[in-house]
Amino acid sequence: MNLRNRPELQDRLAAEYALGTLRGAARRNFERWMREDAANALAVSRWQAQLAPLDAGVVPVTPPARVWRAIRERLGEQGRAPGFWDSIALWRTLGLAASGAAAILLAVVLYLAPAAEAPASYFAVLSEPKSQKAVLVVSAGANSDQLWVRTLDPAIHVAGKSLELWALPRGGAPKSLGLVSREAQATLKLLAVADRSLADVPALAVSLEPGGGSRTGAPTGPVLFSGPCVKTW
């Protein structure tokens, strides 16, 4: 939706977003519009700045020491992540990722990443059904709400359209995980940590959607890629 021609609606939505009363699907939609049009993001920033002095009304509470300890531990896990992704790049040059079935790549992932050092615990490799060519690798740590999305083939993007990533829960309707970035590597935010949001999701899929993603909350375009999503450890 173009809010530029509707400044009052834009201002109202931005205000309710900053205040927190914009919820659920409306909040998600507006977040998408913020990504699509910087004017919307700017309107939110202005409201957040105006409401920010209200934070002086919150009594500070010192968190227990275990919170920082947990953050430090998780930073340590993250610190090992780049090496892991570097090795994906390596397999790509070896032609592994492009050559065979997703299962091969998955097997290599499992082989190369011993449990003790593994930053990620959920893995999905999405491929093109006809060619079996792997095009996306998706992963997340069990206790993380960050979903890593690695695009192996930049040519999958279509001008003016968006690729939307979906979780296909067992016995449930597809749930949007967000849009596939045009960057080779990007993160998406899960609604809850992977152990909650991906535990019962045996597969992921990518559909072709209008620019900015599906307007309905369900896939509307053709499913281009899909693949199994597994918990590895």
Add this chain to the structure above:
Amino acid sequence: MSNDALGAGLTALLAACARREQAALSRLYELSAPKLFGVALRIVRREDWAEDVLQECYLRIWNHAPQYRAGLATPMTWMTSIVRNRCLDWLRRPRLEVSDEDGALTDSAEGAGEGPLALLERSDEAAGIARCLKGLEPRQRQAIMLAFYDGMSHSELASHLREPLGSVKTWVRRGLLRLKACLEAR
């Protein structure tokens, strides 16, 4: 430390986080965690949940530090909005457990009554918004404060205040418009 000096310090620390200096995150945490924990605790109303939220938010701050733009928001505003967003997401989870089972946190929040307003009036930076808030109709003020501090949605406001949803939405909308007009007139 004055707020400006604190802000400049936090901006420098975020820049260091963007360069992957973990010591900077540690210092940033020391300076900002009590405030952010206060915000989270008030919204999710359970200490263990607020701890989880805080943990996730500092990892997010660390990961997104390169995207922080000093021109758009102060570091505190940027970090607080990350915490608020995460808290609202948290509240969307299916409620398997009850938030604030014994009501202790609610009591302390409500018992304080005009607590936030009194704190705002004592703060130099917030005196202006406190005056503007006091200029709102009481129902508008109450709805806006419950939404901001306690993370209540329109429907939660309606059931909490025992008023029709439509009225609550109107109070929030009109209250925000009046608040904006007042803040911009200063």
